[in-house]
Amino acid sequence: MADNSIGTAEQLRDPNYTPALHKAIPLGIQHVLAMFVSNVTPAIIVAGAAGFGFGSNSPDFPELLYLIQMSMLFAGVATLLQTITIGPVGAALPIVQGTSFAFLPIMIPLVAGKGVDALAALFTGVIIGGIFHAFIGTFVGKLRFALPPLVTGLVVTMIGLALVKVGIQYAAGGVPAIGTPEYGSLLNWSAALVVILVTLGLKFFTKGMLSISAVLIGLIVGYIYAIMVGMLSIEAITGSWSRASAFALPMPFKYGFEMSAAAIIGFCLMAFISAIETVGDVSGITKGGAGREATDKEIQGATYADGIGTAVAGMFGAFPNTSFSQNVGLIAMTGVMSRHVVTFGAIFLIVAGLIPKVGGVIRTVPIEVLGGGVIVMFGMVVAAGISMLSDVDWNRRNMVIFAIALSIGLGLQLEPGALQHMPDTARILLTSGLLPAAVIAIVLNLVLPHELADEATEEVSGGMAGHGRGSLPHDDHA
Template sequence: MSEISSNASAAGSGATDVRDPNHMPPIGQAIPLGIQHVLAMFAGNITVPLIIANAAGLAGADTVFLIQMSMLVAGLATLLQTIGIGPIGSRLPIMQGTSFAFLPVLIPVAKAAGGLAALPVIFAATLVGGIFHFLIGTVIGRFRGILPPLVTGLVVMTIGLALIPVGVEYMGGGKFAKFVTKDFGAWYHLFLGCLVIVSILAAKFLTKGIASASAILIGLVIGYLVAIPMGMVNADKITNAAWFSIPEPLKYGFDFTSDLAMTAIIGMCLMAIVSAIETVGDISGITKGGAGREPTAKEISGGTMADGLGTAIGAVFGSMPNTSYSQNVGLISFTGVMSRHVVTIGAIFLILAAFFPKIGAIVAAMPNAVLGGAAVVMFGMIAGAGLKLLSDVDMDRRNMVIIALSLGVGLGLKAEPGVVAALPVWATMLLTSGLFPAAFLAIFLNLILPKHLEEI
């Protein structure tokens, strides 16, 4: 891999090849590079279904199924991006996975419905939201000008900052079911969470290559192994899971009619706008970091449509909303390899893994504190990715005002949701998500404020 990286920065035909999305490295290099993309996103992809399963208080078998479907749909959605169908797909090395951005909507729905009743509501909202996201992709190229790095950076940063408390709560033992665990905050939960964080940092900065790129996965494995002799891993979930299973579409059905369903659908459609903005940021990051150019309108439109279609397909199979993964954008910048075929290989590995429920059962048995340690790092990295996008922004008085108001209102309402408790349920859910008000204000203020404010 180091040879590929050096070639990427060298002059000549080699540099042109690896920075071409259509270039196919030798299969001996392409396979490990594809697996590396899976390792970089695997922990994040399974985190969302784990969080929703805990929030709804689901049984082990249902949790395993959600994890299984998250792998299948991530692989299928990635193929939509890398291979494409007609105008759908960016034909860029974009890895798809379950989206953290929708958690502020999904968690309250899971808590409110509880148990299996939550899933038909979630998947109905995901289907409608995915279709709406797809339609956004057909026109988003015309509105590219209202999504500068100031807006996309704020959106990505807000996602990370709004979700960091989720990781911290998991480190304490978890409090997303209908009750707080009796030993919430116990020393052994905090010990495991901190062990995972330290292990991730050690793997990231004391190793190189695939080990460094898969630091999150290494941290999870170390925390998991240490939790076993501590008696914190439920082996029954693993023992009872099947070795092989064919995915079952529409297993939980759809609920489009309940009051909660309508609230969830509105929330998912509005969050789809925010997710589309995030996707534009990721596409820009790939073309800039991997090829040193701006993305084309066709790439932005096709990538956004693939995002939406992947989410809609996920609803049918039983997966949470999908989106492009920012950590894989960073991986492309690190390796210098722009080949979409490498990411296609990673997608095939994900699809194959989905047919073996034992893999999902092993993940489902993971203690909350172990997941929490990794989540704190991952959510923090998302916030850092937003900060990196903002680093290209001129921090003048105008832009500082936009940043201050967007973050202040967005995160403030999330921290104190009682301020808007008197509003309708759907409005309260959106305003306290952290993400929607921040994104709306960033776009609105960027459009109406003068480009150059006079010094006072």
Template sequence: MATAALPQTTSVAAGSGPSEEQRRDPAYVPPLPMALALGVQHVLAMFVSNITPPIIVAGAAGIGFGSADPSALIYMIQAAMLFAGVATLLQTVGLGPIGARLPLVQGTSFAFISVMIPIVAGKGVEGMAALTTAAFLAGLLHAGLSRLVGPIRFALPPLVTGLVVLMIGLSLVRVGIEYAAGGVTLRGLPAYGAGASWFLAGVVVFVTLGLKFFGRGVLSTAAVLLGLLAGYGVALVMGRVDFAPVAQAHWLMLPRFLAFGWELSPSAILGFCLIGFVSSIESIGDVEAICENGAGRRASDREVMGAVAADGVGTALSALFGAMPNTTFSQNVGLIAMSGLMSRFVVTLGALFLILCGLLPKIGAVITTVPIEVLGGGVIVMFGMVASSALAMLSGVTWNQRNMLVAGTALSVALGLQLEPEALGHLPETARILLSSGVLPVAVIAVVLNLVLPKDI
């Protein structure tokens, strides 16, 4: 299978920005300075979310920060960056039927954390073998099932996909607030939610909005990146930036095949396969959102199937080298909405930068010096844009009593179970994980009701 080539650079008149047609074209190649800036912006938007799952899993296994030998944790963080970049290239450049050829950013999935923690809890490095083996096999299944997505798209009209994307956005907004308040490590401490944290996040939000609405050209398009840089500068002045990770980081890291070994665990494999369906639904919603909001059209069957296949292949490939499962990142879908530029070339450059970060830990360490409150200001805006893009998708729905009943019931149950997971305490662990995910319940309920309810009630 031949790799699809990116198009030749389209010329743009000096001093002029891209036209509306170019902005909506995934094949458009913007000027290199703009593309580089926006590519780095995509990396900054997903960086913390990408490395957080391996940190959480390593902590559960007992090999996290503060452990006697943190080498496994360091490897997991670097592998998360490296294979997020590789998986993103599968989406933007593609390989045969794999990849949507859209500006979709792949990253380490939060959806699998509830499955991964019980697998590795207290087992040290040895527990990672069952986890990565299960992720590899689930990734292959995920990729194979992608061929079924096209034939069942009749069951996924804008009403359903819009609700899925809205649920993704609603699930993410809490993360933005948590970052802005100081991050999960400060939760429960007096420093959580301190005025200085909210000030830093506020600088990013106000600079971002100011440049987006009052700036022109690159100033408006790269508003989130410039907002993050402004917040970083203020953090430097306030003494909130720690450069110690840069000094401690090594210069080079190469991935290791079967880094944690191979171990078949039926329960782990089942859990990963079931959560893989949740990841697929999220990816379908992200593809629909990015096409609707960025290109002004519905995604094609080829794009949806390619995106889901890239999810599966990316997860399987990552697992072979000891990294966590990958999925499309909704926060970067929000960034496409913010920048208004649909170019997959931009995200390709971001993917190459992620690979560089994964191979050269010094570069990744520089990004880790950005305070989480600064990132929080940026993601507050972007996560909100994910929910807004869902509202744009739902705006084309005819809001009669039937569709209002479908949407209301699906959102009420899904959001309620996510906010109150203890209500599922009598169910088996796998069922609790799936039903409290938010995305899976809203999708299942919306699909079933949309299929069985009469069109006119």
């Protein structure tokens, strides 16, 4: 509910209104708490997939710290582009940007087991994909016809399904521990379960700040539990803190520049998905916070900021940025539409990103504890996709499109060996599962005649008739 003590109803709906500082700053930090864990998690996942050592004495320690640091810094920079704007870049709305989960199914195969050497091609792909993403802003409004809930819901569901395996692996002990006796031990699972139970308890039995920060607080409780049961020592924490510097600036092209067809194609194709996600978030903010539809200028500016923020991030070793949906819900809940509130949150992120000691503390979170949070977050991604699919008219045409796209996309993801004879570029793109599913769904939705919706195709659906929007079958239904 809106807090009327912050301003009048008219002021709360005005993006240009600034509440008093003693209220605006806590509201801004609240936005950061809502997205903080989700923002740094992709950096840890990509580092783990690349084979980085997670110990404080590992030679990869500084690289992991840097990736976490850049995730915070450039989430703040991209958010400032949205709230303050530069010319046509930015929506001048309270849009919070952060590292996108959507690109993980592309990034993980690109870096799998290749260590730091894989990052040059990855970040080159981020830069070029970001530039392409900004270009999409010139015509993003015209793309919406090709991306109904059937397509977008499928893609979001596939993103979550591609990542839930990561959560289970982390909760069991992490990828490096697979095959060892301690992998999947009760101790490992207990840490993950503590996080999940605390998160659920706070989410459903508390209100306000506690509910909004449920995942973050769950991780903190899991962190304390890990120390209590001996999974993490105080010496490891102090060692990480002491090894991290107090202040550090980002380095342009730290990992070099390397052209990779798989990376460039993958990031450019995923830019379409990210752009549509941003369109939905902008619409959600204006509806939830101001009770109106988003303007074409706002949607275009938001997409420009998405792309340029991503391209700049890639130059300094940060991952693609996108608008964060959880903050859309926060605006609807608080009723505060002020973009300047989010600006304070962006400044907080930038300051944290310039202090590597913050990343040093984050790095000490045991992988099992992080696994509990990841299971919740990626499960919510799947749930969000299913929620979008609830708007689909489930006639037989749409069932066939969904079935084929999901079967091929998920199947290739589960059995990557089926593509072992494909060229490297094609294999990386296809085994993500996400891109083939999205392309198949988009193409079939555009080319299949809608007349199929009324035809009896029991031989395809196995006798299971589809019914739109969860409705019950009528007696005269075929």
